[in-house]
Amino acid sequence: MGRVIAIVNQKGGVGKSTTAVNLAAYMALAGRKVLLVDGDPQGNATTGVGVNKRELEGCVYHVLMNERPMEAVIRATEIAGLDLAPATIDLAGAEIELVSALSREFRLKRALEPVRSVYDYILVDSPPSLGLLTLNGLAAADEALVPIQCEFYALEGLSQLMRTIEMVREHLNPDLVVGGVVLTMYDARTNLSQQVVDDVRSFFAGKVRVFETVIPRNVRLTEAPSHGKPIALYDPGCRGAEAYRELAEEVMRYEPAGARQRAAGADS
Numbered sequence: 519m520g521r522v523i524a525i526v527n528q529k530g531g532v533g534k535s536t537t538a539v540n541l542a543a544y545m546a547l548a549g550r551k552v553l554l555v556d557g558d559p560q561g562n563a564t565t566g567v568g569v570n571k572r573e574l575e576g577c578v579y580h581v582l583m584n585e586r587p588m589e590a591v592i593r594a595t596e597i598a599g600l601d602l603a604p605a606t607i608d609l610a611g612a613e614i615e616l617v618s619a620l621s622r623e624f625r626l627k628r629a630l631e632p633v634r635s636v637y638d639y640i641l642v643d644s645p646p647s648l649g650l651l652t653l654n655g656l657a658a659a660d661e662a663l664v665p666i667q668c669e670f671y672a673l674e675g676l677s678q679l680m681r682t683i684e685m686v687r688e689h690l691n692p693d694l695v696v697g698g699v700v701l702t703m704y705d706a707r708t709n710l711s712q713q714v715v716d717d718v719r720s721f722f723a724g725k726v727r728v729f730e731t732v733i734p735r736n737v738r739l740t741e742a743p744s745h746g747k748p749i750a751l752y753d754p755g756c757r758g759a760e761a762y763r764e765l766a767e768e769v770m771r772y773e774p775a776g777a778r779q780r781a782a783g784a785d786s
């Protein structure tokens with residue numbers, strides 16, 4: 519059964535899509551079968567793996583609206599073993615159209631059920647909000663992975679995010695765990711970046727895992743999406759690539775207890 523990881527943070531521009539794309543790419547390059555679900559109407563994860571949004575006939579919007587099965591929108595990517603469930607701006611409509619729909623928070627979870635056994639990992643990118651799209655990701659997930667940008671307001675909003683995850687656990691998905699926090703856009707030249715790393719580690723100490731791997735600010739990571747390539751294909755030797763490869767190894771090595779129990783239950 520594929521381990522479902524929702525990449526969430528209601529703050530914009532913290533590196534959710536960059537993390538989703540590059541983690542998924544390195545997991546696939548390590549021989550795993552991976553599905554990247556673009557749950558953000560901006561479609562940055564879709565563009566980031568080289569899929570042209572204008573050529574798409576169906577996307578995650580149609581899946582959430584029960585118009586198409588997940589299998590019908592999944593596409594292969596340039597990396598063997600990495601598939602994509604794409605998003606276009608249409609997905610923005612789902613946030614509104616689902617408000618009065620039945621089982622509105624469980625649409626993604628249900629849609630993933632027939633394909634879960636095909637994949638080792640299913641990574642869900644989320645929009646910068648705590649609306650229905652993010653809730654669908656969290657309700658479907660075994661674990662949440664939270665990217666945090668090394669900048670001045672890094673800790674702002676984190677308590678609210680943790681409360682939301684707790685609420686999802688109580689009402690929608692009792693098995694959900696916070697798989698980990700990943701620090702992004704670290705700039706070794708500034709004291710501020712190191713200060714944020716220290717603050718975030720002490721904020722979560724003893725409660726939530728903060729991954730050892732810290733993602734550096736690296737211009738090659740910014741350039742890669744405009745070429746429609748994960749960093750592993752665009753510039754595999756750069757520091758950003760090295761960091762995401764290490765992060766993928768760390769995530770694959772570490773499996774939170776909740777996720778393990780749930781997978782075992784499903785297999786038995």
Ligand SMILES: Nc1ncnc2c1ncn2[C@@H]1O[C@H](COP(=O)(O)OP(=O)(O)OP(=O)(O)O)[C@@H](O)[C@H]1O
Pocket residue numbers: 529530531532533534535536537558560562644645646702703704733734735736737739740741743758
């Ligand atoms: N480590 C990094 N170094 C340099 N640039 C980065 C890094 N990570 C992300 N970026 C750039 O920062 C911007 C925001 O990143 P990204 O789109 O991954 O964030 P996001 O949290 O998904 O954003 P949104 O909330 O809008 O969906 C993008 O232009 C991306 O290329």
